[in-house]
Amino acid sequence: MPILAFILIEVAGDHTKSVFKTIQRMAGVKACFMVSGGYDILVQVEAESLDALSDLLLSKIRSVDGVTKTNTCMVLGH
Numbered sequence: 001m002p003i004l005a006f007i008l009i010e011v012a013g014d015h016t017k018s019v020f021k022t023i024q025r026m027a028g029v030k031a032c033f034m035v036s037g038g039y040d041i042l043v044q045v046e047a048e049s050l051d052a053l054s055d056l057l058l059s060k061i062r063s064v065d066g067v068t069k070t071n072t073c074m075v076l077g078h
Contacts, residue, residue: 003049003052003053006044007071008071009070010038010070011040012066015066018066019066028045030044
């Protein structure tokens with residue numbers, strides 16, 4: 001069963017639209033939304049393993065220019 005998670009992303013300055021466009025095209029991203037509140041972007045992701053989720057988060061999402069902070073919420077049951 002795949003791992004489902006939601007990632008809240010904080011973006012620096014006026015990079016929100018470019019970060020949004022980059023992340024929504026990544027493999028494993030099921031939905032991507034620009035949101036209001038303490039974070040700028042909410043991403044729904046799906047991964048086959050914890051290693052795959054870690055790679056998506058650390059090697060891809062966090063490396064996007066403008067991303068300053070993330071908060072990952074793994075779904076425990078669905």
